Structure formats: C-alpha cells, structure tokens
Amino acid sequence: MRPNYNRQHDPETLAAEIGKGIDDATNALRWCKQHMQERRASETLRIAQLNIAYIALALDWQMEGEMDKAFSAIDHIWWQPHLEPDEINTTPGG
Numbered sequence: 613m614r615p616n617y618n619r620q621h622d623p624e625t626l627a628a629e630i631g632k633g634i635d636d637a638t639n640a641l642r643w644c645k646q647h648m649q650e651r652r653a654s655e656t657l658r659i660a661q662l663n664i665a666y667i668a669l670a671l672d673w674q675m676e677g678e679m680d681k682a683f684s685a686i687d688h689i690w691w692q693p694h695l696e697p698d699e700i701n702t703t704p705g706g
Contacts, residue, residue, distance in 0.1 A: 621679045626670065629686045633667045636691055643694035652694075659693035 640660040644653045666685045673682035 621683055626674055626682055630667055630670055633663060633686060633689050637663050640694040656694045659690050663689045
C-alpha cells in the first residue's frame with residue numbers, strides 16, 4: 613500500500629490518484645500476461661482485482677460527493693503488486 617501523504621481532499625487530487633490506480637492495475641495485468649507460468653501471476657491478478665474494486669468504489673463515492681470515503685478506498689490499494697518488495701518505488705508520487 614502507498615501511505616497517505618497528507619494530500620488535499622479535492623476532486624483533482626482524487627482524479628489523479630484514480631488515474632494512477634488504473635495505470636498501476638494495467639501494468640500489473642501486462643506483467644501477468646508476460647509471466648503466466650509464474651506462481652506470482654495468479655497472486656498478482658487477485659491483488660489487481662481487489663485494486664480495481666477499490667478504484668470502482670472510489671469513483672462511486674466521488675460521484676456521491678463522499679470524498680473522505682473515496683480517498684479511503686484509494687488508500688487501500690496495494691500499489692505495484694507485480695513487483696518484488698525491493699523493486700517498489702515508495703517515493704511520494706512514485
């Protein structure tokens with residue numbers, strides 16, 4: 613998971629976070645396609661599935677005007693599930 617970096621709870625920030633989440637899920641799916649014979653591929657797909665569900669929740673709550681709930685959903689994303697822990701970029705915005 614990416615820690616909460618005291619971001620502003622505004623629509624533009626949320627849209628950017630949702631976009632990052634979609635990009636991250638897309639990268640995880642691409643990785644899985646290239647590594648289908650590895651055991652981690654199925655685990656990564658399950659995590660990507662959860663991440664996509666959190667993104668969908670964030671979109672729903674944003675549309676309902678529930679910004680705190682939307683950001684809470686984004687905070688549950690497990691970023692870069694296809695990478696080993698030592699490969700993950702943990703810098704803010706990374």
